[in-house]
Amino acid sequence: MNIVIGTAVVVLWLGCLALLLCSKHQRLLKKPLSKEASTLCFATSFMLSIWLLMAEYNLVAASLMVLVFTLAIWLSQVLLLGHVKLKLAPFSCVNLAFWLAVVQLGGSMWSKTFAALFGGCLISISLMLNLNYLLPIAVDIRLFVGLLISFPLWVGAMIWCYGSDSAWHAWRRCGGLLLVSISFNTLFFLR
Numbered sequence: 001m002n003i004v005i006g007t008a009v010v011v012l013w014l015g016c017l018a019l020l021l022c023s024k025h026q027r028l029l030k031k032p033l034s035k036e037a038s039t040l041c042f043a044t045s046f047m048l049s050i051w052l053l054m055a056e057y058n059l060v061a062a063s064l065m066v067l068v069f070t071l072a073i074w075l076s077q078v079l080l081l082g083h084v085k086l087k088l089a090p091f092s093c094v095n096l097a098f099w100l101a102v103v104q105l106g107g108s109m110w111s112k113t114f115a116a117l118f119g120g121c122l123i124s125i126s127l128m129l130n131l132n133y134l135l136p137i138a139v140d141i142r143l144f145v146g147l148l149i150s151f152p153l154w155v156g157a158m159i160w161c162y163g164s165d166s167a168w169h170a171w172r173r174c175g176g177l178l179l180v181s182i183s184f185n186t187l188f189f190l191r
Helices: 003-020 036-052 059-083 089-132 139-162 166-189
Strands: none
Touching: 003 089, 003 166, 036 059, 036 166, 059 089, 059 166, 089 139, 089 166, 139 166
16 A cells, blocks of 8 residues: 555545534534534644645645545545444444555556546546537537537546556646647637
């Protein structure tokens, strides 16, 4: 397991748990934690996770990874809390073990995965905006064509990212194509 990502996920998971425990709807503690202390704990863990990931990734990649991990950790915590009646210790063990397994399975592909998901999605959206501007057909047909073409474009961009030699190369590929496409978006918007 990549120790940096594992440490960042554990730190972030603790911050997410602290924020969950300040909710009046949680059933893990009899009395919710202080909102101020929980928010401070979460913000600190969020920033610390970004800082930890910056040892291996650039700021943008680390920030996106922490944001996605935060949303996914909260989702898993809320789903587990809503469907399984557990005390704090078993709840924490099950959920944290799940996230450590996710990190273990992701390995060194995490940064390429984030480049593929986010960069590919942004490329797909930007290219479809350009195509919708250029097509001389009715709006409803342009939207339908955009819907049909955008997903294969996204998949193609994801494959292109996974074919990169490194995560940095994947982000450079996405960034270069996205910069060109956004330039055309801006040109079409200003016309």
